[in-house]
Amino acid sequence: MQTGIDRSSPLPFYHQLKQLLLGDIEQRGLGPGDRLPGDHELCATYDVSRTVVRQALAELETEGVIERIKGRGTFVAHPKTAEGLVQSLTGLYEDVAARGGHLRSEVRSLEVTPADAQVADDLDVPVGHPVITIERLRFVDEEPWVLTITHVPEELAPGLVDEDLSHQSLYALLESKYGVRLVHGRRSVEATVAGASLARSLGVSRGAPVLVLRSTSEGQDGRPVESFVAFHRGDRSRFEVELSRHTGGAPRPLMIVTG
Template sequence: MQSSIDRSSPLPFYHQLKLILLAEIERQNCQPGDRLPGDHELCVRYGISRTVVRQALAELEAEGVIERIKGRGTFFAKPKTVEGLVQSLTGLYEDVAARGGHLRSDVRKLAVVPADAQIAADLDIEPDTPVTVVERLRYVDEEPWVLTITHVPADLAPGLVDEDLTDQSLYALLEQKYGVRLVRGRRSVEAAAANPSLARSLGLARGAPVLVLRSVSLGVDDRPVESFVAFHRGDRSRFEVELERSSAPARPLVVVTG
């Protein structure tokens, strides 16, 4: 196990330092929140420049291994949850359960409301058509993780407002009780900064990064049956997509600005 910088090695110093720190984290069995040595201490310990230290730490931070808090120091981070929600029609409940975690929802709103113009467009219905709105602050292993706002046409699940969604999957409920089967959909992910209200809900600093997942799901007759927007903590989540090269003509890249 490397414990010092090998100045004869072709590996860049910052990469060697990164490997040393990863080995130290494993050897010491570091727990989330444990403090790591500061920049100056690492410079002195390994005889390297601050530029080398900062590059190594920047890579570890980008990979979610550490988090650097201004004015406080560098800490071992909680591992980010890898989510496959972009490429498959799973819900967060199923995704977390598949990894052995526990998901609990604080249901903040469950009501039938008239669809506004955006929801009506997403669900291909007329404005003011009744829809059931479900707003949930969702906890993974008792830590606030994501705020989701879901809309379902009220006629598809007429008793949904009376359901307890604290500890059950909305998708499973729609399929098993109301016969609403999700067949395909479209999802997008974008980055955003948490506003004061969202930051309070998720336990973040104002302006902290969040990943915004938007989705519209369609049923067996190609009718939109559900739409949602979910605000995921950027420091706890990453989305993973499997790709394969196809001989079919590529779709144009769509870049949304504004």
């Protein structure tokens, strides 16, 4: 096992240092939150410049291996939950379970409310139409991960307000008990920062990065049956998208939404 920089190797010093640090993390059995040596210590230990150290650490941070906290130091990063929610019509419950994790929901509200203009537009119902509103703070392996606000037209799931949604999939319940099958959907992701209230809920600092996932799902007849907005911790979540290239036909332009 390499223990230092090989100065005769054609590999760049920063790449060698990156591999050395990965090996050190594995050999020492370091886990999320464990502290790593600082820049100056790494320079002295491996006899390299600070530029080399910074480049190696920058790549490890980009890859999600470490996290650098200003004023505190460098730490082994917490793994992010990879979610296919953008490309497939699954819920967080299914995504986490498929990866062997545990999801628990703290149901903050579950009630019938009149649809406001935005919800009415999403669900294609009149303003004021009764919808079931579900607000859940969701924990992955007992760590707050995402705050989700979901709306379902009341007539599609009578009795849903009496269900316990702490440990079960809403999508599975809608399909198995109420016969509401979700077959198509539209989802978008945007970046924002956490305000004071959201920061408290997610256990992050005010101004921390947040990924906002917005979704509308349709049933077999093409009518909307569910919509939600979910505020994901930016330091714990990433979205995976599989791409394929199709030849022929008119290209679909990149959509950029502002405002």
